[in-house]
Amino acid sequence: MPVTLSDRLAQPGMIVAPGVYDMVSAKLADAAGFDALYMTGFGVVASYLGYPDAGLATYTDMVGRVRQIAEGVATPLIADGDTGYGGLLNVDHAVRGYEAAGAQAIQLEDQEFPKKCGHTPSRRVIPMADAARKIRVASEARSSRDFKIVARTDARTGHGLDEALRRGEAFLKAGADILFIESPESEEEMRRIGSAFDVPLLANMVEGGRTPILSQQDLEGLGYKIAIYPVAGLLAASAALSSLYGHMRKTGSTLGWSGELAGFSDFVRMIGFERVWDFEKRNAE
Template structure:
């Protein structure tokens, strides 16, 4: 069994967590041997609902996907909890629900509702006192301190790095376990974040986003403990599907497509057909 997230945080080295958004992506990532998986709100809202990550998903939409993924993988799951889906009572309910669903950490942010993807424009944050109170409620709601509270601030884009750092300090005092300063725009800003805090830091590596994509060694040297890649898998899958479907539309066949297909036999085993076949053999009449 993989180490729990709490155990892994106490060990040296960067935790690399790929973004998962459905059960196929989750099972592939689970088999790859990562230390943690990241259930991306951006990806879940896009794949499950076909909507942009703009506050349109509800707690019910998301907690069901948390439970489904957590039950289907062995790797510890970090789950995006957006703003907590409402006021303080909603935050309490969301933390309890995500923990009961099997996640090992929840990410909560300080945006106004409706929230927006952290690498898109026009994000606004709630007052600092209100945001810190949410983190205090979240920390008190969990049944075990092994369930980690990741506090995210989106203040950098609209209010500058100093305000984001100020909020980070307040969130740690309020009980956050892991700090997520969203959307630093240079490596130097990331270095300043790493030198400011004596706490586990999360880096959000979004291809095409505001933050530079750095190597494992670079992130470790800057003081980061976790690196999430929330959209890399989704973008790769989208590119592959676009290419294949375009080829099918133009030629009428998958023959001679230049991309790579997983072996059908490998896929049916990954998705669990062997258990079905064994069950049918044991219960043949």
């Protein structure tokens, strides 16, 4: 039986979860053997809708991607649930929907609607009591305690680290399983977070963001259990595509491009063509 996220959280060592945003990224990350995958709202909204991560995607948009990715991989999936897509009843609906779709954890945050990407400016948070109430509703909505509630606060940027830590305590009392203190701005702030809580902590490693990128060993030493890399794959793919398309536009061909292409035969196997070929052989007239 595959190891679930709940089982893995009980085992020693850090969980490194790459960001996945479509089925190609999900299948490649799944094949790489990670302990968990992170469905990034930033990446899904960008790749699926071509929009910024600014509260423009609906619950229906996102739960469809959760189901598609969860069904297509064997690795446990942590899925971004934004603010829960509305009020308390919406949070209840989102948790039930994400769990039924196959995710093993939902991330919920305390921003005002419409939310914004956590490493961009002008984010505002709702009152702490309201945010804790959302986490309580989320905890009560799940059908199994193995489905984990990741409670995120964006209070650090506008209200300081002390307020973010207070919110973390409130979220734990409300039933959160994993705490996500977004956007600490130094290693010392991350150390304070790690020393403040004796529960699984999530570090958000955003290249070019507000939080320093640290090694797995350093994050473990600071007390973190999960490290997500939500945009690394998306940024790498975007850079490669931009380089390739620029070369093609300039030269009219892929010949001479300095980047690396996946082997065509490797890609068609990865995406599942072998099953199609086997099916056709078995059902040939």
